[in-house]
Amino acid sequence: NAGVTQTPKFRVLKTGQSMTLLCAQDMNHEYMYWYRQDPGMGLRLIHYSVGEGTTAKGEVPDGYNVSRLKKQNFLLGLESAAPSQTSVYFCASSYPGLVSETQYFGPGTRLLVL
Amino acid sequence: AQSVTQLDSHVSVSEGTPVLLRCNYSSSYSPSLFWYVQHPNKGLQLLLKYTSAATLVKGINGFEAEFKKSETSFHLTKPSAHMSDAAEYFCVVSDELGNTPLVFGKGTRLSVIA
Numbered sequence: 001n002a003g004v005t006q007t008p009k010f011r012v013l014k015t016g017q018s019m020t021l022l023c024a025q026d027m028n029h030e031y032m033y034w035y036r037q038d039p040g041m042g043l044r045l046i047h048y049s050v051g052e053g054t055t056a057k058g059e060v061p062d063g064y065n066v067s068r069l070k071k072q073n074f075l076l077g078l079e080s081a082a083p084s085q086t087s088v089y090f091c092a093s094s095y096p097g098l099v100s101e102t103q104y105f106g107p108g109t110r111l112l113v114l
Numbered sequence: 115a116q117s118v119t120q121l122d123s124h125v126s127v128s129e130g131t132p133v134l135l136r137c138n139y140s141s142s143y144s145p146s147l148f149w150y151v152q153h154p155n156k157g158l159q160l161l162l163k164y165t166s167a168a169t170l171v172k173g174i175n176g177f178e179a180e181f182k183k184s185e186t187s188f189h190l191t192k193p194s195a196h197m198s199d200a201a202e203y204f205c206v207v208s209d210e211l212g213n214t215p216l217v218f219g220k221g222t223r224l225s226v227i228a
Contacts (some may be wrong), residue, residue, distance in 0.1 A: 004157070033215070040123070042204060042218040043158075058215060090157060102148075103216065105157035 002026055004106035006091050012112045013081045021076040021109050023091030031094045032074040033058075033103065034066060036087040043090065049074055081113045116141045116207045120219040128227045133177075133192040135222045137205035140186065147188045148206040148216070149179055158204065164188065175199070200226045 007022040023032065030051050035043040035058075045058030049068040063085060065077045074093075078085060088110050092103040121136040139145055149161040162173025169181040175198075179190045188205060205219040 035218075040220055042220040044218070045215050048215060092158075102160050102163060103158075105159070107157045108155075 004091055004093055004104050006089075006106040006109050008109060009107070010110045010112075012114065013078075014114050015082060017081050018077070018079050019081065019111075020078075021089055021091075021111075023074045023076070023093075023106060024072055025074075025091075025093040025104070026072065027093060027104065028071070029093035029095055029104070030071070031101070032068065033092045033094075034064070034074065034076045035090045035092065036060065036085075037090060037108075038087050046076065046089075081111075083113045085111065086113045087111060116145065116209060116217045118205045118207045118217060118219040120203075120205050120222045122222050123220070124223045124225070126225040126227060127195045129197055130194050133190070133195045133199065133224065135190040135203050135205075135224065137188045137190065137219060138186050139188060139205070139207045141207055141209060143209040146208045147179075147181060148208075149173065149177070149188075149190050150204045150206060150218075152202040152204065152221075154201070161190070161203075195224075195226045197226050197228065200224055 004025045033048040034046040037043050044060045047066040049055045052071045055066045067075045088108050090108050091106040094101040094103045117140045119138045147164040150158040152158045162171045164171045164181045172178045177192050202221045206216045208216045
C-alpha cells in the first residue's frame with residue numbers, strides 16, 4: 001500500500017514550457033486535490049476532483065489544468081510555465097463523502113521555472 | 115467563508131518544555147478543524163481533528179487541541195517537546211457540512227532546542 005505517490009519529485013522548466021504532474025493513490029479514494037505551497041503562504045488549493053471524470057477550481061486555478069480520467073490518478077498540467085509557478089506541489093486524496101474529510105498527502109513535487 | 119490565522123510564524127522551545135501553537139478561526143458555520151504536521155521535505159500528516167464532538171481532541175505523538183467557540187480558537191499543545199517535534203504545523207478549517215474544501219493557515223515553524 002503506497003498511499004499517495006507523485007511523479008516527478010523535482011523538475012526544472014524554462015518559461016513557456018509545458019509539463020504534467022502525476023498523482024496516483026491506491027486507497028480507492030473518491031476525492032483528490034492539488035495544492036501549491038509557497039514560503040509563508042501555507043497550502044493553497046489549485047483544483048480538486050470529487051470523482052472520476054469531475055474537476056473543480058480551487059483558490060488559485062489560473063495557469064493550471066487538471067484531468068481525472070481514472071479514479072486512482074489526478075493529473076496537473078502547466079501549459080505554459082511561468083516563474084510565478086515555481087513552487088512545491090502537493091497532491092492529496094480523501095475518502096468519499098465530504099471535502100472536509102481527512103486528507104492523505106503525497107511527498108510533493110518541487111518545480112523550478114526559470 | 116472560512117479562514118484561519120496562525121498567530122506565530124515561528125515558535126522555539128527547549129526540549130522537555132511545553133509547546134503552544136496558536137490558531138484562531140473564522141467560519142460562517144460550525145467548523146471542522148484540523149492540525150497537520152509537515153516534517154522537512156515531507157508531505158503533510160494529520161495530527162488531530164475536531165468535528166463537533168468533544169472539545170478537547172487528542173492526537174498522535176502526545177499532541178492535543180481544545181476547541182473554544184467563545185474565543186474562536188483551536189490551539190495546539192503538548193506537555194513536553196521532543197526533538198522529533200521540530201516541523202511545520204498547519205491549522206486547517208472547513209465547515210461542518212463539508213461543503214467547502216479545506217482552508218490552510220500559513221503555518222507555524224516549531225524549533226526544539228536541545
